[in-house]
Amino acid sequence: MERAAVFEVSDGNLILRGESKVDLPAGLSFPLSSAAAFFSAVETKDPVVALRSPSEVSPSLSRPGSEDRVHLFPVVNGARVVAILFAADQEHADVNGLELIAGLASAVLERGHKQQQLSQIANPVEVVPGPPTGQTASSGQPVRSVPSGLPPWAELSEEHRNLHVRAQRFSRVTVANMQLERPEACQAGRERGDFYLFLKNEIERARDSYRQQFMVIPTMVDYLHLELIRTAVEGDEKKLGSEYPGQMV
Numbered sequence: 001m002e003r004a005a006v007f008e009v010s011d012g013n014l015i016l017r018g019e020s021k022v023d024l025p026a027g028l029s030f031p032l033s034s035a036a037a038f039f040s041a042v043e044t045k046d047p048v049v050a051l052r053s054p055s056e057v058s059p060s061l062s063r064p065g066s067e068d069r070v071h072l073f074p075v076v077n078g079a080r081v082v083a084i085l086f087a088a089d090q091e092h093a094d095v096n097g098l099e100l101i102a103g104l105a106s107a108v109l110e111r112g113h114k115q116q117q118l119s120q121i122a123n124p125v126e127v128v129p130g131p132p133t134g135q136t137a138s139s140g141q142p143v144r145s146v147p148s149g150l151p152p153w154a155e156l157s158e159e160h161r162n163l164h165v166r167a168q169r170f171s172r173v174t175v176a177n178m179q180l181e182r183p184e185a186c187q188a189g190r191e192r193g194d195f196y197l198f199l200k201n202e203i204e205r206a207r208d209s210y211r212q213q214f215m216v217i218p219t220m221v222d223y224l225h226l227e228l229i230r231t232a233v234e235g236d237e238k239k240l241g242s243e244y245p246g247q248m249v
Contacts, residue, residue, distance in 0.1 A: 004087045006083055072086055194242075195245060196240050
């Protein structure tokens with residue numbers, strides 16, 4: 001079992017909600033501003049590696065004088081970090097597995113608000129009963145079996161788990177680059193509700209690359225789609241525009 005803890009981010013404070021083998025007092029909380037590494041994870045929404053020092057992780061979590069490092073993984077709901085997964089014991093921690101857990105937790109929260117859009121985050125083995133793929137429903141539209149549940153990450157091979165982590169990183173970096181390199185187009189796209197049209201070339205290049213690199217296993221999730229919604233259009237999928245082709249399947 002990893003030495004880990006989960007902290008809720010609430011009103012500028014970090015509140016302990018669960019821990020394993022970290023020996024923290026129940027009800028522990030401390031200001032976000034007192035822990036630079038936690039603050040960085042919340043601000044950037046990216047994983048952070050830091051020294052286990054008082055200034056980085058607060059006196060409550062620190063080991064003064066040691067060279068121990070910790071990993072912090074943000075759990076995101078929409079545009080907000082709602083929790084931080086804290087992992088000690090860098091030498092033995094399954095860093096990729098923990099990052100995947102945090103990513104899937106974020107996806108679950110997104111899915112709770114956008115059930116229809118995020119139905120691809122699924123276990124491909126369990127499908128909703130219905131006509132076989134290619135047949136039509138009473139509406140006349142083609143029917144595709146829709147999977148349910150989450151990728152069973154604990155049962156995935158190490159290779160597949162690493163692929164999920166790489167896909168998440170690719171998506172975060174790619175969407176961040178779009179916003180850094182073409183900020184005016186991004187702003188105009190959001191304001192006019194046609195983000196895809198303003199960034200069509202960049203999005204299509206990213207989709208092609210993502211499809212070739214990551215959409216190669218049945219459990220893969222379209223993390224690029226989720227990241228576009230989460231950060232590029234600030235949680236409002238409609239702002240991607242009517243011509244946006246939707247999730248890759």
